[in-house]
Amino acid sequence: MRLFPGELYAAAEALLRDFGELDLRLATVESCTGGLLTGLLTEVPGSSRVVDRGFVTYSNEAKIDLVGVDPVVLMAHGAVSRQVAIAMAQGALDHSEADVAIAITGVAGPDGGSDAKPVGLVHLAAVRRGGEAQAIEQRYGPIGRQAIRLAAVTDALQLMRTQLQSS
Numbered sequence: 001m002r003l004f005p006g007e008l009y010a011a012a013e014a015l016l017r018d019f020g021e022l023d024l025r026l027a028t029v030e031s032c033t034g035g036l037l038t039g040l041l042t043e044v045p046g047s048s049r050v051v052d053r054g055f056v057t058y059s060n061e062a063k064i065d066l067v068g069v070d071p072v073v074l075m076a077h078g079a080v081s082r083q084v085a086i087a088m089a090q091g092a093l094d095h096s097e098a099d100v101a102i103a104i105t106g107v108a109g110p111d112g113g114s115d116a117k118p119v120g121l122v123h124l125a126a127v128r129r130g131g132e133a134q135a136i137e138q139r140y141g142p143i144g145r146q147a148i149r150l151a152a153v154t155d156a157l158q159l160m161r162t163q164l165q166s167s
Contacts, residue, residue, distance in 0.1 A: 004040050008150070011157045012040050018164055019050045019100075026160065027098035028054040029067050029088045031079065031105040032122060037153045052098040057088065067091030080105050080117050085125035086133045093129055100163045102126045102156050106138075108148045118142075122152045126159045131166050134159060 002009050019026060028038045028051075038054030041047050055066050060079055063069040068091040069084060077083040088103035106122030113119035120140035127133040138155055140148050 003043055005150075008040060008154060008157075009043065011154070013044045015157055015160060016041065016044050016047055016050045018161075020046075022164065024099040024164075025050055025052040025097060027052050027092040027096040027101045028156075029092040029101065029103045030054065030056055031058055031063070031088075031103075032108040033104045033149050033152050033156075034058060036149055037102070037104065037156050040153055052096050055092055055095075063088060063091075067095055078117065080107055080121055080123060082123050082125070082135045082137060085123035086127070086135055089125040089127045089133055093127060098129075100126065100128045100160060102160050104152050104156055106148070106152060108145045109142060110145060113142075120148050122148065122155075124152065124156055124159050126156075126163050128163045128166050131163075134162060 035056045041051050057063040057066050060074050069087045073083050073087050085103045085105050089101045092101035103125045107113050107119050109119035119142045122138045125133050125135040140151050
């Protein structure tokens with residue numbers, strides 16, 4: 001029995017294979033997904049060849065302490081923002097041996113949303129060492145906490161795949 005849906009597991013397996021063929025290592029830094037992405041990746045046998053480490057930075061303090069997000073950036077833009085997602089990804093690279101880092105921050109709900117940052121808003125960012133960060137904003141809507149988190153993990157896999165093409 002797998003912990004994750006078959007199509008998600010297959011996508012993670014293919015991504016890890018492709019990263020491995022290029023001898024690339026990755027790090028994750030997750031807020032609203034709470035380690036689900038790292039859990040999915042490490043569900044795949046042999047993932048230790050590619051996965052360097054994962055950070056769960058649920059609180060603002062963890063974002064600052066573990067991956068060095070600038071408190072000024074957090075105060076200016078809020079934890080759920082493009083700027084913080086990029087800072088999280090860059091910080092994961094700075095605090096790891098990885099070649100590529102992916103960050104996820106958002107509002108999974110059911111509470112915690114606002115007019116400016118509603119439930120279902122998720123920012124993702126990926127950066128390859130020496131490269132430019134890529135960031136995307138997703139507005140999944142109030143589809144439920146589990147669905148938002150799984151959708152963010154799915155989109156994170158796709159965003160990591162784009163980093164393979166920046167070689």
